[in-house]
Amino acid sequence: MQLLKGQKVDITKGNNISDITFSFGWTTTNAQMGIDAAAFLLSERGICERDEDFIFYGNPVSQDGAVTHAAAAQGDKESLTVFLSRLPQQIARIALTLTIYEGEQLNHRMKDVSGPYVRLQNRQGGEELYRFDYGSDLTEETAIVVGELYRHNGEWKFSAVGSGFNGGLAALCVHYGLEVEGTGSAEVAAAAEAAVPAEPQQAAATDLPAVPPVEAEPAKNVLSSIDLRKRIVQFTLEKKQLTGVRARVGIVLDISGSMRNLYAAGVVQEVVERILAVAAKFDDNGSLDVWVYDNEFSRLPSVTERDFGQYVKTQILNNRSIHKFGRNNEPPVMEDVIRKYTKEDQEDTPVFIIFINDGGVLKLTRKVIMKAAVQPIFWQFVGIGYSDFEVLEGLDNMSGRIVDNADFVHLDRIEQVSDEELYDKLLNEFPHWLKAAKEKGIIRA
Incomplete structure (x- = not known):
């Protein structure tokens, strides 16, 4: 009618x-x-x-x-x-x-x-x-x-x-x-x-x-936007039966040359805030560990709700010590992530790493993931843009690992994806890894 x-x-x-x-x-x-x-x-x-x-x-x-x-x-x-x-x-x-x-x-x-x-x-x-x-x-x-x-x-x-x-x-x-x-x-x-x-x-x-x-x-x-996003994360956690789960959360940001426009447009700053909402729900300290990389890498100060507002500008773009907009090389930064959580800050708490990349990942990346399968770290790769993601797309077909410790999602325009959809995709495989890692004794039950 x-x-x-x-x-x-x-x-x-x-x-x-x-x-x-x-x-x-x-x-x-x-x-x-x-x-x-x-x-x-x-x-x-x-x-x-x-x-x-x-x-x-x-x-x-x-x-x-x-x-x-x-x-x-x-x-x-x-x-x-x-x-x-x-x-x-x-x-x-x-x-x-x-x-x-x-x-x-x-x-x-x-x-x-x-x-x-x-x-x-x-x-x-x-x-x-x-x-x-x-x-x-x-x-x-x-x-x-x-x-x-x-x-x-x-x-x-x-x-x-x-x-x-x-x-x-x-x-x-x-x-x-x-x-x-x-x-x-x-x-x-x-x-x-x-x-x-x-x-x-x-x-x-x-x-x-x-x-x-x-x-x-x-x-x-x-x-505020961060409060709203925390509520959406909470809803997603409830839907995926992840309430009460504690995890340390880190983000690895591609800063190779093809990412220059996304940094300038504020898209990367927005990504940091969106992932911070996940860390606020998972981490007792509510902090998000941060790395950036091109052909070199930098481990940056953790970001919290108190200081995320200009984080990308102050800690990355205005930081002259950070190598920016070169070619990409994933294995060294991944090794540093592993080093931090398994040697420097070793705990029983599982680790959830969100790895942002716009394509062209080195094939050696898969070897690092294979080796890291025994570690209490889950790698959630997020491909943005329209480049080649052949290496990351093959993650689910990698055999020989004690557990499947990595997942890949492709979002052409991450800035146009709603928070609800983003969190749903990011947290889709993590609960399956938690269960498998507990059964294999990688993390404590």
């Missing part, structure tokens, strides 16, 4: 529906334009009572698991799934939104977006219940309240809103009672300043309660 702007429909009344998925789609002529779907979980007062009630790609799961965000399939772009039975009673409405990333700064507007829609589906059966095409009346706006899922007389209904906002995600956050940090993370700030709605949001009918004013509400701080 096609919905019209302002129309309201029953979701649960008379229907056997307990979980509903909202699948969003759109088309843009500008490949550089970023568009994101999000959900604000609102109380009777029409605001997010907690920062955690803002669900988006940087915070993809609500604390109770009732609302989840994910990349969509089958032609859709993103999806938000609501498990109605899990929603706490204090959640009265869920506002579903679409925003243009940094639309105000980049001058990207809704007039540059064509065919935005949302499909309402019964998650269990997959059948489409309703479809709402919206936005044809919008031009300069940078955000839309697409619709609202709300309680009415003990049932759930949906209102097709389609109202535009100026000010992007920041305006929506303020509108729903959240404060955007002026220098906060890109995940939660699509504009640097709060703006007012392009048009006042009105209840679509008498059975949808009006939103009371929220100007007097005390401001709340949006979670």
Whole structure:
């Protein structure tokens, strides 16, 4: 059934529906334009009572698991799934939104977006219940309240809103009672300043309660990017039954010549922060050990939540003692990793190494991995870019090891991979190695 702007429909009344998925789609002529779907979980007062009630790609799961965000399939772009039975009673409405990333700064507007829609589906059966095409009346706006899922007389209904906002995600956050940090993370700030709605949001009918004013509400701080990422890591650990596991975490960063642009663009700094969130959950000290290498290598000071902000710039790019942008040579840095954890800082705690490389790995790397199979170290190789990864792709076919101590994932554009997907891939093989290493006595059970 096609919905019209302002129309309201029953979701649960008379229907056997307990979980509903909202699948969003759109088309843009500008490949550089970023568009994101999000959900604000609102109380009777029409605001997010907690920062955690803002669900988006940087915070993809609500604390109770009732609302989840994910990349969509089958032609859709993103999806938000609501498990109605899990929603706490204090959640009265869920506002579903679409925003243009940094639309105000980049001058990207809704007039540059064509065919935005949302499909309402019964998650269990997959059948489409309703479809709402919206936005044809919008031009300069940078955000839309697409619709609202709300309680009415003990049932759930949906209102097709389609109202535009100026000010992007920041305006929506303020509108729903959240404060955007002026220098906060890109995940939660699509504009640097709060703006007012392009048009006042009105209840679509008498059975949808009006939103009371929220100007007097005390401001709340949006979670920092590292806090959000730690929550995603925790969710991943629970999914993979890794809660309570202690491990030392290290990252090895390729700094050969082909990586120069990724360092300059801030991609490597972002990678360090994303991996730091893993270390914060695994390591008692919450620190991430760091190496960089080209044809030489350097062991750097560990990074923590207190000092990660400019780590790549201060500790790597501005450090003249580090050899940079030469050719790649993996075995020496790998030997130093082994030396640190098995001789210098020998402990019973297992080691999880994330090895970032953009291709052209030396074949001798496989010999080091083979030799290191008896050590309490798991090597998670991450290939980025479009180069040759033949050596790393053959890791799973290496025979003769006491345990399979390495894995490889290829991510063409790691900066475009969501945190949820990244952590899922990074932690996919680690639990299998832990089990095998314990059975072989490599690490203590």
